[in-house]
Amino acid sequence: MTAMRLFQEKGYESTSVADILKAAGANSGSLYHFFHTKQDLLLEVLRRYRDGIAPMLLEPAWRGIADPIARVFALLARYREALVASECSYGCPIGNLALELHEPDPPVRQAIATNFDGWVDAIERCYIDASARLPATTDRRALAVFTLSIMEGGVMQARTQRRIEDFDRSVAMLRDFVALLERQAKEQRGTT
Amino acid sequence: MTAMRLFQEKGYESTSVADILKAAGANSGSLYHFFHTKQDLLLEVLRRYRDGIAPMLLEPAWRGIADPIARVFALLARYREALVASECSYGCPIGNLALELHEPDPPVRQAIATNFDGWVDAIERCYIDASARLPATTDRRALAVFTLSIMEGGVMQARTQRRIEDFDRSVAMLRDFVALLERQAKEQRGTT
DNA sequence: GTCTATAACCCGATAGAC
DNA sequence: GTCTATCGGGTTATAGAC
Known part of the structure; x- marks a missing residue:
């Protein structure tokens, strides 16, 4: 879908319907036959992102990686690659939309929220799969929400500063935190 | 400045010059006498945010709080208050602009980056002031960048989910992390 | 410096032939 | 289902009187 690429590159508001038609080599009548409004098009794009989380994002990132904690950082490494490949101008398309649309219509806000939920669910599962290595008191869901906060x-x-170091610094601190949690869990297992 | 409020409420692109003129009770000619373009107005708004970090943000948040680590969380609590007061629709105005403008003109991107620098500088100073309680190997600057990542x-x-819990979960995890760092620093002091 | 009027352009969406 | 032409309105910015 051409609209998907343009919304990511230029944002939703800054991409005109004419831009999409030109880039796709289509005509106004055709597009409006399938999508009644530009917002309908956005909702379809958000559905595709949601459906693509597992096959397009997680599966490639996790190929050959079984360790659940390593999977968390493998996913973050994917975002790093995209940043570096675009000289720090690529951003998470969902995060962009989340802050670009200030008072989104309810279905749009819900569709963005659903994308976040899918991402957090996947990371939460990683932490649950690694449960034996984490302190019993650590909230796995909260840790997953925290991980998304750090990524976004x-x-x-990194995008604003055009500097990958700011992303790396954030991920490095998460790595330290997880290492400390694993150490704490080890101690607790030893003393009980 | 009326433009400041509207850019925050509706975003930059979605706020028309006519909106600003109407809300301020001014006329087109007057505004363009002082600001040659809408972007000039944005740059002035970003300058005011930058100059306001200390007097408008840090000073009220830190009044009566001397402990540097407590200051970090007092600042985060300010953002929480704003979220709650707006039913989770307020967001950090700088973060909004950072993701709304996908390919900003260089002076705009630089002005946003300068705002982030000012915030990170202030938090880095807190961690430096708390140096005795943190492990020697922990990078204070990286920890400050990390803190901004978690806030944003x-x-x-929280805004996307209309749920303060997602902000609280993120901050709670940072609190756990800092507590673990303080414990680690204590151990290191004890063993040397 | 502030006013009104408007230029010049772009927007999303539609109409109606084919 | 796809085409072209266009509507009606909103956009930033300017012109020129006062």
Whole structure:
């Protein structure tokens, strides 16, 4: 879908319907036959992102990686690659939309939220799969939400500063935190 | 400045010059006498945010709080208050602009980056002031960048989900991390 | 410096032939 | 289902009187 690429490159508001038609080599009548409004097109794009989380994002990132904690950092490494490949101008398309649309219509906001949920669900599963290595008191869901915060915040800073180091610094601190949690879990297992 | 409020509420692209003129009770000619373009107005708004970090943000947040680590969380609590007061629709105005403008003109991108620098500088100073309680190997600058990532990512999720819990979860995990770092530093002091 | 009027352009969406 | 032409309105910015 051409609209998917343009929304990612230029944002939703800044991409005109004429831009999409020109890039896709289509005509106004055809597009409006399938999508009643530009917002309908956006909703379809968000559905595709949601459906693509597992096959397009997680599966390639996790190929050959079984360790659940390693999987978390393998996914973050994917975002790093995209940042570096675009000289720090690529951003998470969902995060862009989340902050670009200030008062989105309810279905749009819900569709963005669903994308976040899918991402957090996948990471939460990693932490649950690694449960034996984490302290019993650590909330796995909260840790997954935290991980998404770091990814989005790291991408935001790296893009703004045109500097991959800000993303790396954020991920490095998460790595330290997880290492400390694993050490704490080990101690607790030893003392009980 | 009226433009400041509207850019925050509706975003930059979605706020028309006519909106600003109407809200401010001014006329087109007057505004363009002081600002040659809408982007000039944005740059002035970003300058005001930058100059306001200390007097408008840090000083009120830190009044009566001397402990440097407590200051970090007092600042984060300010963003929480703003989120709650707006039913999770307020966001960090700088973060909004950072992701709304996909390929900003260089001076705009630089002005946003300068705002982030000012925020990170202030938090880095907190961690430096708390140096005795942190492990010697922990990079204070990286920890400050990490803290901004968590704030921005937490705000993004809370806004999208219309749920303060996602912000709280992110901050709670940072709290756990800092507590673990303080414990680690204590151990290191004890063993040397 | 502030006013009104408007230029010049771009937007999303539609109409109606084929 | 796809085409071309266009509507009606909103956009930033300017012109020129006061």
